[in-house]
Amino acid sequence: MTTPLPSVRALTCTSCGGTIALRAAGSTVSLICEHCGTTLDATDPQLRIIARAHAAMHRPLIALGMRGVLRGTTWEVVGYLERSDGGDGWSEYLLFNPYQGYAFLLDDGRRFSLGFLLDRLPSYTWGEMELDGEGYKRFGSSYATSVKFVVGEFYWRVAVDERVRVSDYVRPGKMISCEENGSERTWTRLWMLEWGEAEAAFGLERRQREWSRPSPHEPSPYRDRLIESTIIGLIAAVTLLIVAIMGGGSTRVASADVQAALDGATHSEIIRDIELPGRNAALTLTARAEQLDNSWVDIDYSLVNRRTQENFDAYALAEHYSGSDSDGSWSEGDSTPSIKLSSIPPGSYDLVVELGAHRWISPSRSLYITSYAPGASSPIPVTITVDRGGMFAGNVILGLILLLIWPAILLFLHFGFEQRRLSPVTEDDDE
Amino acid sequence: MSKSSILYAGFCMAVIGLFVFATMNGFSPFAQGGTRSFVHAAYGPTHK
Numbered sequence A: 001m002t003t004p005l006p007s008v009r010a011l012t013c014t015s016c017g018g019t020i021a022l023r024a025a026g027s028t029v030s031l032i033c034e035h036c037g038t039t040l041d042a043t044d045p046q047l048r049i050i051a052r053a054h055a056a057m058h059r060p061l062i063a064l065g066m067r068g069v070l071r072g073t074t075w076e077v078v079g080y081l082e083r084s085d086g087g088d089g090w091s092e093y094l095l096f097n098p099y100q101g102y103a104f105l106l107d108d109g110r111r112f113s114l115g116f117l118l119d120r121l122p123s124y125t126w127g128e129m130e131l132d133g134e135g136y137k138r139f140g141s142s143y144a145t146s147v148k149f150v151v152g153e154f155y156w157r158v159a160v161d162e163r164v165r166v167s168d169y170v171r172p173g174k175m176i177s178c179e180e181n182g183s184e185r186t187w188t189r190l191w192m193l194e195w196g197e198a199e200a201a202f203g204l205e206r207r208q209r210e211w212s213r214p215s216p217h218e219p220s221p222y223r224d225r226l227i228e229s230t231i232i233g234l235i236a237a238v239t240l241l242i243v244a245i246m247g248g249g250s251t252r253v254a255s256a257d258v259q260a261a262l263d264g265a266t267h268s269e270i271i272r273d274i275e276l277p278g279r280n281a282a283l284t285l286t287a288r289a290e291q292l293d294n295s296w297v298d299i300d301y302s303l304v305n306r307r308t309q310e311n312f313d314a315y316a317l318a319e320h321y322s323g324s325d326s327d328g329s330w331s332e333g334d335s336t337p338s339i340k341l342s343s344i345p346p347g348s349y350d351l352v353v354e355l356g357a358h359r360w361i362s363p364s365r366s367l368y369i370t371s372y373a374p375g376a377s378s379p380i381p382v383t384i385t386v387d388r389g390g391m392f393a394g395n396v397i398l399g400l401i402l403l404l405i406w407p408a409i410l411l412f413l414h415f416g417f418e419q420r421r422l423s424p425v426t427e428d429d430d431e
Numbered sequence B: 001m002s003k004s005s006i007l008y009a010g011f012c013m014a015v016i017g018l019f020v021f022a023t024m025n026g027f028s029p030f031a032q033g034g035t036r037s038f039v040h041a042a043y044g045p046t047h048k
Helices: A197-202 A223-246 A393-421 A423-427 B003-025
Strands: A009-012 A019-022 A030-032 A039-041 A049-051 A067-070 A073-084 A089-097 A101-107 A112-117 A123-125 A128-131 A134-154 A163-171 A174-180 A185-192 A250-260 A267-276 A281-288 A295-305 A311-325 A328-332 A338-344 A347-359 A380-389
Touching: A067 A197, A073 A101, A089 A134, A101 A185, A112 A197, A134 A174, A223 A393, A223 B003, A250 A267, A250 A347, A267 A380, A281 A295, A281 A311, A295 A338, A295 A380, A311 A338, A347 A380, A393 A423, A393 B003
Parallel strands: none
Antiparallel strands: A009 A019, A030 A039, A030 A134, A039 A049, A067 A073, A073 A089, A073 A134, A089 A101, A101 A112, A112 A185, A123 A128, A128 A134, A134 A163, A163 A174, A174 A185, A250 A380, A267 A347, A281 A338, A281 A380, A295 A311, A295 A347, A311 A328
Protein backbone atom coordinates (compact mmCIF):
# COMPACT_ATOMS: atom_id res chain seq x y z
CA MET A 1 0.00 0.00 0.00
CA THR A 2 1.38 3.41 -0.90
CA THR A 3 1.52 5.69 2.12
CA PRO A 4 2.35 9.37 2.55
CA LEU A 5 5.88 10.01 3.69
CA PRO A 6 6.83 12.63 6.28
CA SER A 7 8.60 15.85 5.43
CA VAL A 8 12.37 15.84 5.52
CA ARG A 9 14.20 17.86 8.17
CA ALA A 10 17.32 19.69 7.02
CA LEU A 11 20.29 19.73 9.37
CA THR A 12 23.79 21.12 9.14
CA CYS A 13 26.73 18.78 9.51
CA THR A 14 28.81 19.92 12.48
CA SER A 15 31.94 18.65 10.75
CA CYS A 16 31.78 20.01 7.20
CA GLY A 17 28.83 22.41 7.36
CA GLY A 18 26.99 20.62 4.56
CA THR A 19 23.24 20.29 4.57
CA ILE A 20 22.03 16.82 5.42
CA ALA A 21 18.51 15.46 5.47
CA LEU A 22 16.93 13.71 8.43
CA ARG A 23 14.19 11.57 6.96
CA ALA A 24 13.12 9.42 9.91
CA ALA A 25 13.26 11.88 12.76
CA GLY A 26 12.47 10.26 16.06
CA SER A 27 13.69 6.85 14.91
CA THR A 28 17.15 7.71 13.66
CA VAL A 29 20.03 7.29 16.10
CA SER A 30 23.04 7.63 13.82
CA LEU A 31 23.29 10.09 10.98
CA ILE A 32 26.17 9.80 8.55
CA CYS A 33 26.85 12.95 6.57
CA GLU A 34 26.56 12.22 2.90
CA HIS A 35 29.14 14.91 2.09
CA CYS A 36 32.01 14.12 4.45
CA GLY A 37 31.05 10.77 5.96
CA THR A 38 31.17 11.96 9.57
CA THR A 39 28.94 9.97 11.91
CA LEU A 40 26.68 12.26 13.93
CA ASP A 41 24.52 11.56 16.96
CA ALA A 42 20.98 12.22 15.73
CA THR A 43 19.63 12.07 19.28
CA ASP A 44 21.74 15.06 20.28
CA PRO A 45 20.28 18.48 19.30
CA GLN A 46 23.85 19.69 18.73
CA LEU A 47 24.55 16.73 16.37
CA ARG A 48 27.57 15.54 18.33
CA ILE A 49 30.27 13.94 16.20
CA ILE A 50 30.55 10.25 16.98
CA ALA A 51 33.24 9.40 14.45
CA ARG A 52 34.98 11.24 11.69
CA ALA A 53 35.14 9.80 8.24
CA HIS A 54 38.31 8.06 7.26
CA ALA A 55 37.25 6.67 3.94
CA ALA A 56 36.57 8.36 0.68
CA MET A 57 32.90 8.97 0.11
CA HIS A 58 31.18 7.39 -2.82
CA ARG A 59 27.63 7.33 -4.00
CA PRO A 60 25.52 4.24 -3.55
CA LEU A 61 23.79 2.70 -6.57
CA ILE A 62 20.44 3.85 -5.19
CA ALA A 63 20.75 7.44 -3.97
CA LEU A 64 19.66 8.37 -0.47
CA GLY A 65 16.17 9.82 -0.50
CA MET A 66 15.11 7.77 -3.51
CA ARG A 67 11.63 6.31 -3.19
CA GLY A 68 10.36 3.11 -4.70
CA VAL A 69 7.43 0.72 -4.39
CA LEU A 70 8.33 -2.81 -3.36
CA ARG A 71 5.66 -5.42 -2.68
CA GLY A 72 2.99 -2.72 -2.51
CA THR A 73 4.73 -0.42 -0.05
CA THR A 74 6.49 2.86 -0.81
CA TRP A 75 9.94 2.82 0.71
CA GLU A 76 12.46 5.64 1.00
CA VAL A 77 16.17 4.91 1.09
CA VAL A 78 17.51 6.50 4.28
CA GLY A 79 20.78 4.65 4.83
CA TYR A 80 23.36 2.67 2.98
CA LEU A 81 26.20 0.49 4.18
CA GLU A 82 28.61 -1.99 2.72
CA ARG A 83 29.69 -5.09 4.53
CA SER A 84 32.26 -7.76 3.93
CA ASP A 85 32.98 -11.14 5.45
CA GLY A 86 36.60 -10.94 4.40
CA GLY A 87 35.87 -12.37 1.00
CA ASP A 88 32.66 -11.38 -0.67
CA GLY A 89 31.10 -8.03 -0.01
CA TRP A 90 27.53 -6.86 -0.32
CA SER A 91 25.46 -3.71 0.09
CA GLU A 92 22.57 -3.04 2.40
CA TYR A 93 20.09 -0.20 1.98
CA LEU A 94 18.02 0.84 4.96
CA LEU A 95 14.49 1.60 3.78
CA PHE A 96 11.93 3.55 5.74
CA ASN A 97 8.18 3.94 5.66
CA PRO A 98 6.48 5.81 8.51
CA TYR A 99 3.72 3.21 8.81
CA GLN A 100 5.67 0.06 8.04
CA GLY A 101 8.89 1.02 9.82
CA TYR A 102 12.24 -0.15 8.50
CA ALA A 103 13.23 -2.70 5.93
CA PHE A 104 16.50 -3.77 4.37
CA LEU A 105 17.29 -4.06 0.70
CA LEU A 106 20.29 -6.33 0.24
CA ASP A 107 22.27 -6.29 -2.98
CA ASP A 108 24.78 -9.10 -3.49
CA GLY A 109 25.76 -7.76 -6.89
CA ARG A 110 23.45 -10.13 -8.74
CA ARG A 111 20.07 -9.98 -7.07
CA PHE A 112 18.22 -8.00 -4.45
CA SER A 113 16.53 -9.32 -1.31
CA LEU A 114 14.04 -7.49 0.89
CA GLY A 115 14.46 -8.08 4.63
CA PHE A 116 12.52 -7.30 7.77
CA LEU A 117 13.54 -7.58 11.38
CA LEU A 118 11.77 -10.43 13.15
CA ASP A 119 9.76 -9.59 16.24
CA ARG A 120 9.80 -13.22 17.38
CA LEU A 121 12.34 -15.99 17.55
CA PRO A 122 12.30 -18.87 15.09
CA SER A 123 12.15 -22.29 16.70
CA TYR A 124 14.74 -25.03 16.26
CA THR A 125 13.09 -28.28 15.17
CA TRP A 126 14.53 -31.45 13.62
CA GLY A 127 17.86 -29.83 12.88
CA GLU A 128 16.26 -26.86 11.12
CA MET A 129 15.05 -23.40 12.05
CA GLU A 130 11.30 -23.14 11.73
CA LEU A 131 9.34 -19.96 11.18
CA ASP A 132 5.68 -19.74 10.17
CA GLY A 133 5.63 -23.48 9.50
CA GLU A 134 8.57 -23.31 7.08
CA GLY A 135 11.91 -25.00 7.69
CA TYR A 136 15.22 -23.26 7.06
CA LYS A 137 18.47 -25.19 6.68
CA ARG A 138 21.70 -23.96 8.20
CA PHE A 139 23.93 -22.47 5.54
CA GLY A 140 27.58 -23.04 6.31
CA SER A 141 29.17 -21.85 9.51
CA SER A 142 28.63 -18.54 11.25
CA TYR A 143 30.99 -15.86 9.98
CA ALA A 144 32.23 -12.45 11.04
CA THR A 145 31.32 -9.38 9.01
CA SER A 146 32.43 -5.80 9.28
CA VAL A 147 31.05 -2.55 7.95
CA LYS A 148 33.28 -1.15 5.21
CA PHE A 149 31.33 1.95 4.28
CA VAL A 150 28.28 3.70 5.65
CA VAL A 151 26.25 6.77 4.79
CA GLY A 152 22.79 8.06 5.71
CA GLU A 153 20.77 7.60 8.87
CA PHE A 154 20.22 4.49 10.94
CA TYR A 155 18.18 3.46 13.95
CA TRP A 156 21.22 1.96 15.60
CA ARG A 157 24.75 3.12 16.28
CA VAL A 158 26.66 2.13 13.18
CA ALA A 159 30.15 3.00 12.09
CA VAL A 160 32.83 1.70 9.80
CA ASP A 161 34.53 -1.41 11.22
CA GLU A 162 31.46 -2.31 13.30
CA ARG A 163 31.63 -6.10 13.56
CA VAL A 164 28.85 -8.64 13.94
CA ARG A 165 28.76 -12.43 13.70
CA VAL A 166 26.22 -13.77 11.25
CA SER A 167 24.52 -17.14 10.94
CA ASP A 168 22.32 -17.86 7.94
CA TYR A 169 19.46 -20.31 7.51
CA VAL A 170 18.06 -20.74 4.04
CA ARG A 171 15.26 -22.20 1.99
CA PRO A 172 14.58 -21.49 -1.68
CA GLY A 173 13.42 -17.88 -1.92
CA LYS A 174 13.93 -16.97 1.75
CA MET A 175 16.63 -16.62 4.33
CA ILE A 176 16.75 -16.05 8.08
CA SER A 177 19.86 -14.24 9.20
CA CYS A 178 20.99 -13.96 12.81
CA GLU A 179 23.37 -11.12 13.66
CA GLU A 180 25.14 -11.07 17.02
CA ASN A 181 27.53 -8.72 18.71
CA GLY A 182 28.54 -8.42 22.33
CA SER A 183 25.31 -6.83 23.44
CA GLU A 184 22.46 -8.03 21.26
CA ARG A 185 21.22 -10.57 18.78
CA THR A 186 18.81 -9.71 15.94
CA TRP A 187 16.98 -11.93 13.48
CA THR A 188 16.07 -10.82 9.99
CA ARG A 189 13.99 -12.60 7.37
CA LEU A 190 14.86 -11.92 3.76
CA TRP A 191 12.77 -12.52 0.67
CA MET A 192 14.60 -12.79 -2.62
CA LEU A 193 13.04 -10.36 -5.09
CA GLU A 194 12.23 -11.34 -8.64
CA TRP A 195 14.70 -10.45 -11.36
CA GLY A 196 14.26 -6.75 -12.16
CA GLU A 197 11.84 -6.06 -9.30
CA ALA A 198 14.14 -3.77 -7.29
CA GLU A 199 15.58 -2.25 -10.45
CA ALA A 200 12.08 -1.31 -11.60
CA ALA A 201 11.19 0.10 -8.16
CA PHE A 202 14.24 2.37 -7.94
CA GLY A 203 14.86 3.12 -11.59
CA LEU A 204 18.01 1.03 -12.01
CA GLU A 205 19.22 -0.69 -15.12
CA ARG A 206 17.83 -4.19 -15.28
CA ARG A 207 20.46 -6.83 -14.54
CA GLN A 208 21.24 -9.80 -16.77
CA ARG A 209 19.98 -13.14 -15.54
CA GLU A 210 22.72 -15.64 -14.80
CA TRP A 211 22.96 -18.54 -12.39
CA SER A 212 26.65 -19.38 -12.28
CA ARG A 213 26.97 -18.30 -8.63
CA PRO A 214 23.54 -18.50 -7.04
CA SER A 215 22.74 -16.89 -3.71
CA PRO A 216 22.21 -19.28 -0.78
CA HIS A 217 18.46 -18.62 -0.76
CA GLU A 218 17.98 -18.35 -4.50
CA PRO A 219 15.13 -20.53 -5.80
CA SER A 220 16.11 -22.90 -8.58
CA PRO A 221 15.14 -21.48 -11.98
CA TYR A 222 14.59 -25.06 -13.15
CA ARG A 223 12.24 -26.19 -10.37
CA ASP A 224 8.91 -25.09 -11.88
CA ARG A 225 9.84 -26.32 -15.34
CA LEU A 226 11.00 -29.61 -13.81
CA ILE A 227 7.65 -30.11 -12.06
CA GLU A 228 5.70 -29.21 -15.20
CA SER A 229 7.77 -31.38 -17.51
CA THR A 230 7.72 -34.32 -15.08
CA ILE A 231 3.91 -34.23 -14.99
CA ILE A 232 3.72 -33.90 -18.79
CA GLY A 233 6.35 -36.62 -19.28
CA LEU A 234 4.62 -39.06 -16.94
CA ILE A 235 1.25 -38.52 -18.62
CA ALA A 236 2.91 -39.06 -22.01
CA ALA A 237 4.77 -42.17 -20.77
CA VAL A 238 1.56 -43.70 -19.39
CA THR A 239 -0.20 -42.90 -22.68
CA LEU A 240 2.61 -44.59 -24.60
CA LEU A 241 2.43 -47.67 -22.38
CA ILE A 242 -1.36 -47.87 -22.83
CA VAL A 243 -0.91 -47.67 -26.61
CA ALA A 244 1.78 -50.36 -26.37
CA ILE A 245 -0.49 -52.66 -24.36
CA MET A 246 -3.47 -52.08 -26.63
CA GLY A 247 -1.41 -52.52 -29.79
CA GLY A 248 0.64 -55.42 -28.46
CA GLY A 249 -1.77 -58.20 -29.38
CA SER A 250 -0.82 -60.75 -32.02
CA THR A 251 -2.60 -63.33 -34.15
CA ARG A 252 -1.19 -66.70 -35.22
CA VAL A 253 -1.25 -67.00 -38.96
CA ALA A 254 0.74 -70.21 -39.48
CA SER A 255 2.27 -73.11 -37.63
CA ALA A 256 4.20 -76.13 -38.84
CA ASP A 257 6.25 -79.01 -37.45
CA VAL A 258 9.49 -79.64 -39.31
CA GLN A 259 12.53 -81.87 -38.76
CA ALA A 260 16.18 -80.90 -38.57
CA ALA A 261 18.56 -83.76 -39.30
CA LEU A 262 21.39 -83.88 -36.76
CA ASP A 263 24.82 -83.57 -38.40
CA GLY A 264 23.11 -84.05 -41.72
CA ALA A 265 22.75 -81.84 -44.71
CA THR A 266 20.77 -78.63 -44.53
CA HIS A 267 17.33 -79.02 -45.96
CA SER A 268 14.42 -76.76 -46.71
CA GLU A 269 10.80 -76.79 -45.66
CA ILE A 270 8.15 -74.49 -47.09
CA ILE A 271 5.16 -73.26 -45.13
CA ARG A 272 2.69 -72.19 -47.79
CA ASP A 273 -0.22 -69.79 -48.05
CA ILE A 274 0.43 -67.46 -45.18
CA GLU A 275 -2.22 -64.77 -45.54
CA LEU A 276 -1.47 -61.32 -44.13
CA PRO A 277 -4.57 -59.14 -44.49
CA GLY A 278 -5.05 -55.43 -43.88
CA ARG A 279 -2.16 -53.03 -43.50
CA ASN A 280 1.58 -53.47 -42.93
CA ALA A 281 2.28 -55.40 -39.75
CA ALA A 282 5.08 -56.86 -37.68
CA LEU A 283 5.68 -60.59 -37.97
CA THR A 284 7.13 -62.84 -35.28
CA LEU A 285 8.80 -66.08 -36.32
CA THR A 286 9.36 -68.53 -33.49
CA ALA A 287 11.22 -71.85 -33.66
CA ARG A 288 10.56 -74.26 -30.83
CA ALA A 289 13.20 -77.02 -30.58
CA GLU A 290 12.81 -78.27 -27.05
CA GLN A 291 14.52 -81.60 -27.65
CA LEU A 292 17.89 -79.98 -28.30
CA ASP A 293 20.66 -81.25 -26.07
CA ASN A 294 24.22 -80.07 -26.55
CA SER A 295 23.39 -79.20 -30.10
CA TRP A 296 22.17 -76.31 -32.18
CA VAL A 297 19.97 -75.66 -35.16
CA ASP A 298 20.72 -72.97 -37.73
CA ILE A 299 17.46 -71.65 -39.11
CA ASP A 300 17.31 -69.41 -42.16
CA TYR A 301 13.95 -67.91 -42.97
CA SER A 302 12.89 -66.41 -46.24
CA LEU A 303 9.39 -64.96 -46.39
CA VAL A 304 8.39 -64.66 -50.07
CA ASN A 305 5.47 -62.66 -51.37
CA ARG A 306 3.73 -64.97 -53.82
CA ARG A 307 2.57 -62.18 -56.10
CA THR A 308 5.60 -59.86 -56.17
CA GLN A 309 8.32 -62.39 -55.20
CA GLU A 310 9.62 -59.80 -52.76
CA ASN A 311 11.36 -61.67 -49.98
CA PHE A 312 12.24 -60.87 -46.37
CA ASP A 313 15.13 -62.83 -44.88
CA ALA A 314 15.91 -63.60 -41.27
CA TYR A 315 18.08 -65.91 -39.26
CA ALA A 316 17.61 -67.67 -35.93
CA LEU A 317 19.71 -70.02 -33.86
CA ALA A 318 18.14 -72.57 -31.52
CA GLU A 319 20.64 -74.06 -29.10
CA HIS A 320 20.86 -75.78 -25.79
CA TYR A 321 23.92 -76.95 -23.90
CA SER A 322 24.34 -78.54 -20.50
CA GLY A 323 27.04 -80.26 -18.51
CA SER A 324 28.78 -80.32 -15.19
CA ASP A 325 32.11 -79.20 -13.87
CA SER A 326 33.76 -78.55 -10.52
CA ASP A 327 31.08 -75.95 -9.72
CA GLY A 328 28.25 -78.37 -10.42
CA SER A 329 25.85 -78.75 -13.28
CA TRP A 330 25.12 -75.98 -15.76
CA SER A 331 22.98 -75.34 -18.80
CA GLU A 332 22.59 -72.52 -21.29
CA GLY A 333 21.16 -71.59 -24.65
CA ASP A 334 17.81 -70.57 -26.10
CA SER A 335 15.92 -73.48 -27.65
CA THR A 336 12.93 -71.30 -28.63
CA PRO A 337 14.37 -68.25 -30.45
CA SER A 338 12.00 -65.60 -31.78
CA ILE A 339 12.83 -63.01 -34.37
CA LYS A 340 10.68 -60.14 -35.54
CA LEU A 341 10.22 -58.73 -39.01
CA SER A 342 9.24 -55.09 -39.36
CA SER A 343 6.39 -53.67 -41.41
CA ILE A 344 5.57 -56.61 -43.67
CA PRO A 345 3.10 -55.55 -46.39
CA PRO A 346 -0.22 -57.39 -46.67
CA GLY A 347 -0.45 -60.28 -49.12
CA SER A 348 -0.07 -64.02 -49.56
CA TYR A 349 3.32 -65.43 -48.57
CA ASP A 350 5.35 -68.63 -48.50
CA LEU A 351 7.86 -69.08 -45.72
CA VAL A 352 10.96 -71.00 -46.78
CA VAL A 353 12.79 -72.46 -43.77
CA GLU A 354 16.29 -73.93 -44.11
CA LEU A 355 17.40 -75.99 -41.15
CA GLY A 356 20.70 -77.56 -40.23
CA ALA A 357 21.24 -79.26 -36.85
CA HIS A 358 24.68 -79.88 -35.38
CA ARG A 359 26.02 -81.63 -32.32
CA TRP A 360 28.49 -79.82 -30.10
CA ILE A 361 31.56 -81.54 -28.69
CA SER A 362 33.67 -79.71 -26.16
CA PRO A 363 37.15 -78.86 -27.39
CA SER A 364 38.29 -78.66 -23.79
CA ARG A 365 38.90 -81.67 -21.61
CA SER A 366 38.03 -79.63 -18.55
CA LEU A 367 34.46 -79.41 -19.72
CA TYR A 368 32.64 -82.65 -19.35
CA ILE A 369 29.48 -83.03 -21.34
CA THR A 370 26.89 -85.14 -19.60
CA SER A 371 24.95 -86.28 -22.62
CA TYR A 372 24.47 -85.99 -26.34
CA ALA A 373 21.34 -85.86 -28.39
CA PRO A 374 19.61 -89.22 -28.28
CA GLY A 375 20.41 -91.23 -31.34
CA ALA A 376 23.34 -90.16 -33.44
CA SER A 377 21.29 -89.39 -36.51
CA SER A 378 17.76 -88.97 -35.17
CA PRO A 379 16.22 -85.69 -36.39
CA ILE A 380 15.32 -82.92 -34.03
CA PRO A 381 11.68 -81.78 -34.22
CA VAL A 382 11.24 -78.04 -34.59
CA THR A 383 7.89 -76.26 -34.46
CA ILE A 384 7.78 -73.04 -36.51
CA THR A 385 5.04 -70.52 -35.71
CA VAL A 386 4.23 -67.26 -37.46
CA ASP A 387 2.39 -64.52 -35.53
CA ARG A 388 1.14 -61.27 -37.01
CA GLY A 389 1.22 -58.10 -34.89
CA GLY A 390 2.89 -57.69 -31.53
CA MET A 391 4.92 -54.93 -30.02
CA PHE A 392 8.61 -54.17 -30.42
CA ALA A 393 10.13 -53.68 -26.98
CA GLY A 394 12.81 -51.49 -28.59
CA ASN A 395 10.13 -49.06 -29.79
CA VAL A 396 8.68 -48.78 -26.28
CA ILE A 397 12.11 -48.22 -24.72
CA LEU A 398 13.10 -45.66 -27.37
CA GLY A 399 9.78 -43.84 -26.90
CA LEU A 400 10.18 -43.71 -23.11
CA ILE A 401 13.76 -42.42 -23.44
CA LEU A 402 12.65 -39.67 -25.84
CA LEU A 403 9.74 -38.71 -23.59
CA LEU A 404 11.73 -38.57 -20.39
CA ILE A 405 15.00 -37.10 -21.65
CA TRP A 406 13.88 -33.47 -21.13
CA PRO A 407 12.76 -33.99 -17.50
CA ALA A 408 16.05 -35.86 -16.96
CA ILE A 409 18.03 -32.88 -18.33
CA LEU A 410 16.06 -30.46 -16.13
CA LEU A 411 16.62 -32.73 -13.12
CA PHE A 412 20.35 -32.69 -13.84
CA LEU A 413 20.35 -28.88 -14.15
CA HIS A 414 18.23 -28.49 -11.02
CA PHE A 415 20.51 -30.61 -8.86
CA GLY A 416 23.56 -28.89 -10.33
CA PHE A 417 22.05 -25.54 -9.34
CA GLU A 418 21.18 -26.78 -5.84
CA GLN A 419 24.73 -28.08 -5.45
CA ARG A 420 26.16 -24.69 -6.42
CA ARG A 421 23.64 -22.91 -4.19
CA LEU A 422 24.63 -24.92 -1.14
CA SER A 423 28.28 -25.45 -2.07
CA PRO A 424 29.71 -23.43 0.87
CA VAL A 425 28.00 -25.95 3.18
CA THR A 426 29.95 -28.81 1.67
CA GLU A 427 33.18 -26.81 1.52
CA ASP A 428 32.86 -25.43 5.01
CA ASP A 429 31.05 -27.86 7.29
CA ASP A 430 28.68 -26.82 9.99
CA GLU A 431 30.13 -26.14 13.36
CA MET B 1 2.95 -23.04 -17.85
CA SER B 2 6.31 -22.00 -19.25
CA LYS B 3 7.07 -21.80 -22.96
CA SER B 4 9.54 -24.68 -22.69
CA SER B 5 6.87 -26.87 -21.08
CA ILE B 6 4.43 -26.10 -23.90
CA LEU B 7 7.12 -26.99 -26.44
CA TYR B 8 7.89 -30.17 -24.50
CA ALA B 9 4.18 -31.11 -24.47
CA GLY B 10 4.17 -30.69 -28.25
CA PHE B 11 7.27 -32.84 -28.53
CA CYS B 12 5.61 -35.56 -26.39
CA MET B 13 2.56 -35.52 -28.65
CA ALA B 14 4.81 -35.92 -31.69
CA VAL B 15 6.64 -38.87 -30.09
CA ILE B 16 3.36 -40.55 -29.15
CA GLY B 17 2.03 -39.90 -32.65
CA LEU B 18 5.10 -41.55 -34.20
CA PHE B 19 4.81 -44.43 -31.77
CA VAL B 20 1.13 -44.97 -32.67
CA PHE B 21 2.01 -44.81 -36.37
CA ALA B 22 4.84 -47.34 -35.91
CA THR B 23 2.57 -49.61 -33.87
CA MET B 24 -0.21 -49.49 -36.44
CA ASN B 25 2.25 -50.36 -39.24
CA GLY B 26 4.35 -52.83 -37.26
CA PHE B 27 7.45 -50.76 -37.90
CA SER B 28 10.57 -50.84 -35.79
CA PRO B 29 14.22 -49.92 -36.38
CA PHE B 30 15.02 -52.73 -33.96
CA ALA B 31 13.59 -55.61 -36.02
CA GLN B 32 16.01 -58.53 -36.26
CA GLY B 33 14.90 -59.62 -39.70
CA GLY B 34 17.68 -59.62 -42.27
CA THR B 35 20.48 -59.60 -39.72
CA ARG B 36 22.71 -62.41 -38.57
CA SER B 37 23.90 -61.64 -35.10
CA PHE B 38 27.67 -61.57 -34.64
CA VAL B 39 27.35 -63.27 -31.25
CA HIS B 40 26.41 -66.45 -33.08
CA ALA B 41 29.49 -66.37 -35.26
CA ALA B 42 30.86 -69.09 -32.97
CA TYR B 43 28.76 -71.97 -31.76
CA GLY B 44 28.85 -73.69 -28.43
CA PRO B 45 28.36 -72.71 -24.82
CA THR B 46 30.04 -69.69 -23.29
CA HIS B 47 30.18 -71.47 -19.95
CA LYS B 48 33.68 -71.59 -18.40
